[in-house]
Amino acid sequence: MQAFPIRDAEPEQAVPTGRMGYDLDAERLLLHTVQSAEAFDALLTTGTLTTDPTLAEAEFADAYDWIHRMMAARLPTSGEGALWFWARTRRRHLVDSCRRSRGQVLLTCRVPRERVLLSHFDEWHMVLNRAPGMPRLPGESEDDAFARWEEAQDELATRLRAAGLRDAPIRNWPPALRNAIETSWECILDRGNYGPFECWQGTVHALHTTEVVEAVRII
Template sequence: MPNFPVTSARADRAVPAGRFGYDLKADRLLLHTFQPEEALEELQSAGQLIPDPSRAEPLFADAYAWMFREMDRRLPTSGDGALWFWARITREYLVDSSRRHRGDVLLTCRIPRERVLLSHFSDWHRALGCTPHVLELPGESEDDYGARLDRIWDELNERKRAAGVLHKGFREWPEDLRRDLERSWEQFLDPSTYGRWDTVQATAHVLRAEDVIDAVRID
């Protein structure tokens, strides 16, 4: 049987006080996830939680499919979907999220680093929008970065126009164009590019009961 504690708390008290001490280089990463009550029941009865791919937003199917492929390529595990976690987030944000997750369960976990794929939360939206991710170069000014970004966008639109897909969805683009865009997204999977205070998310194929250190039902 799982041996992690399960408690209940109001939304404003579900998150403990103080700093969490996130360390993205740790052997076991400190992670948080909000899950429905049935997920807790699955952890308690089956000893593990696996994702339900049908919960992925259909509007962003291409971005999710890419993330799933990257997980299969980079992680020793496999699966049909992903469980999503916060790997570095402010306490204030977790408290605010708890207010939106009344009736759910906040799980605090420590998962071995090799079973987790980290990604930059804000930059992940480049994949959701099927747009290029462009890192700033060391020492690059804001104006120089803006000019370079404009050139990249102009080149992308010209390639789309030449392929006859300027106003068509991502999956209708030529394979080489999709591949180049996806290659730019790989940069936000690299923790060495993250700023000290950047919000970081994580995905995993499975959550095991022994990974969970605390569970709080949010009243």
């Protein structure tokens, strides 16, 4: 049974003013997600929202396969695919997301922390772009960090060209090379690698109506 409020609002009013209140150390994490009207209806009807992994963009199949395996290894839950949430972002970014999502539904949720896999939002793009994960070292300048990353990226490209695999999916790479890049990505799951004000995303196997605090239909 639905036990949370549902309201309609323009994007600017969909997100409360003031501090967002994110706390990545809380027992129940504050999360936000924008879902389609159809997904919201499914949540209301069944009490649980999951996702169909076949709907993921084929271009990023290797990236999604990796995050799904990380979820399977690190979370107590199971399931196919992942639901994506903001675990910490700026209010203006969330409002901008709502502006691009009229007709959809913004869900504010509180989910037990142990059921959420956190990953660094910006560095997730290293995974999407099949690039080495490489956070900045303590005391390292931004320029030096970038130069170190470029060197690793060039080395990877050279090895792929030599193997005739420049455009091949990661799943077709030699095991040692695939393991090396996938292991490097695990840095984006460790909050200790980044500063205190970074944007973080969260993935879960399922969302239950009991974990929804509010739903806003974006008009």
